[in-house]
Amino acid sequence: MAIKQRDAQASFQGQQGVGALRADEGIRAELLRRLAKRRANLSLFRSVKIRIGLGILGFFVLLAIFGPVFVHQDPQAFSSDVLSPPSAAHWMGTTQTGQDVFAQVIDGTRMTLLVGFAVGALATFLSVVIGLTAGYFGGVVDELISLVINVFLVIPALPLTIVLAGYIPVRGPLPVAVVISLTGWAWGARVLRAQTMSLRKREFVEAARASGESTFRIIFAEILTNELAIVASSLIFTIIYAIFSEVGLEFLGLSDVTVTSWGNMLFWATNNQALLLGAWWWIVPPGLCIALLGAGLAFTNNGIDELTNPRLRDASRG
Amino acid sequence: MQFLLRRLVFYLVALWAAISLNFLIPRLMPGDPVLLLVARLQGQVDPRAIAALRLQFGLNANSSMWSQYVNYLSNLLHGDLGTSIAYFPSSVAEVIGLGLKWTMILVGVSAILSFFIGTLLGTIAAWRRGSWFDTTLSPLLTFFSAIPYFWLALIVLYILGFLLKWFPLTGAYSLDLEPGFSGPFILSAIYHAILPAATIVISSMAGWMLGMRNAMLTTLAEDYVLMAQAKGLSERRVMITYAARNAILPNITGFALSLGFVVGGALLTEIVFSYPGLGYILLQAVQSDDFPLMQGIFLMIAIAVLGANFLADVCYVVLDPRVRQER
DSSP: OOHHHHHHHHHHHHHHHHHHHSSSSHHHHHHHHHHHHOOOOOOOGGOOOHHHHHHHOOOOOOHHHHHHHHOOHHHTOOOSOOOOOOOSSTTOOOOOTBHHHHHHHHHHHHHHHHHHHHHHHHHHHHHHHHHHHHHOOHHHHHHHHHHHHHHHHSHHHHHHHHHHHOOOSOSSHHHHHHHHHHHSSSHHHHHHHHHHHHHSSSSSHHHHHHTTHHHHHIIIIIIIGGGGHHOOOOOOOOHHHHHHHHHHHTTTTTTTSSSOHHHHHHHHHHTTTTTTTHHHHHHHHHHHHHHHHHHHHHHHHHHHHHHHOOOOOOOOOH | OOHHHHHHHHHHHHHHHHHHHHHHHHSTTTTTTTHHHHHHHHTTTOHHHHHHHHHHTTSSSSOHHHHHHHHHHHHHHHHHOOOOTTTSSSBBBHHHHHHHHHHHHHHHHHHHHHHHHHHHHHHHHHTTSSSSSHHHHHHHHHHHHTHHHHHHHHHHHIIIIIISSSSOOSSSSSSTTTOSOOOOHHOOOHHHHHHHHHHHHHHHHHHHHHHHHHHHHHHHHHHHHHHHHHHTOOHHHHHIIIIIHHHHHHHHHHHHHHHHHHHHHHHHHHHTTOOOOHHHHHHHHHHHHHHHHHHHHHHHHHHHHHHHHHHHHHHHHOOOOOHHOOO
16 A cells, blocks of 8 residues: 555656656756755855854954964063053053063963863763763663753852862863863753754664664764754854853963963953053953954854744844 | 652752762862862961861861761751861851852842843844844844953943942942941942942843844744734734743743853952952952862852742743643
């Protein structure tokens, strides 16, 4: 019965195909063109938000890589120009010990981005492994892992991070990155678990299972590749979280305060009462950079959201 | 009821996890940080503080991990969080008690304000999607949400406090007033809280606004909204009682989850304003390696956030009849 039905369907489709072949080639070309246009509409770079976001992100990445090559000044070098406002010699003024703020901002980009991206990669790796395992296996495994995920979601992260960072005997960017990763994976894991649960009953997964692929391969080759958009979105979200936490910990002096980074600049500025001395140029540049970078990441994230959720996309177009 | 009971059990598990993490962190760290601290503090602080520290972290007794754990739990149940190093000989519980009320009021009021303002703005933005209100406000608030709380606090303090002198630079109340339930004192406390609260509201508003906007866009496409409009109901009524009412549920879950994040930002904001809450005490603890105090603050904040989460769940049950009917 089922076979007959399928045969009938196939022959029907065959007739349609013959009909389409006979039809004017112009219609075919028009259809193809429309299809291509639709694909282009859906591609990453059509979205204004994503373009702005990736533009900002790209600017800071280039600044981190090449900035220190062009700025030859040592960001930590003292000079006799103490607390001087922005001028031709010091584009963003100087600190209380005569360090050049501009050189510090450029050099600090590197460390701030490095920690942010490292945490993003590490925490996203954790959330992929944990979220996909929970979502794929279901049952008791899922119950237990979900409990852990939810517990990590409700426990306030920053105070926990502070306790962890405080106890680590060595202070520096690496321990800070590890500590933030340990507290920042739960959000991504939750989203990925939900998506994996809806994917695991799909036909392509069943097919992979039937053809005898190993469980490891099914999870990380079949399912993971089908939720890369969510992984990307969760990666960006984690990087935002990482940069915020990193800057916060550095501001408290819980990293290595001799390293040049945006958070450490704010630590030194507030510890030297920069605002009460009227030295706004010491405070404004690093914070503005953080805000710009964060906004760039957030725009990219919103843009991806709109791509995957057509309702939001149509709304933004008006 | 069953839903609330399940949530309550979950929060108790989360609380147990937080307490156990608190116990394990110092004991699992490489290189024994407590031992290092004791060695470093020798001769710098009161020997009795070191003795208290040794006792708290089980450095003296050769007791097993398990008996240390039981001991730790029983101390906690008696409200004993250990002795502070920075504020020796005060106990951690006393020090935290000083700051807790300021933080609870400041963060509580500003989180609720920010939730309501953000949700309202999100509702309007979704209702008038594509208008200038929506297209300027959404990116603007996204930018504001990308600003670290404490940096916005620094800028606000510099402009409104230092340059214009409209608001006080530090503290939670004017120091020549006697703390108490008197009119001038309360007015002074509100006056001092405006800048920190505004900072927290502005920084945290965006998340709730964008969440509400996205949820609203989904409900606006529903048939019952169209039906309500077809019936000729007033625009405000359709927007608030038909669309917003159904879109607000995910935002309430979001309120609970982002609360921990807001509290973290608020702690750093307090530091900038020298506001005498937990954040300010936390800074003192970090600067003097006062581990018991750091841990006590973490535990207090965890309890407060878990409690607030449970309250949000209660609201959820009140607002969503489906949860109530579930058997």
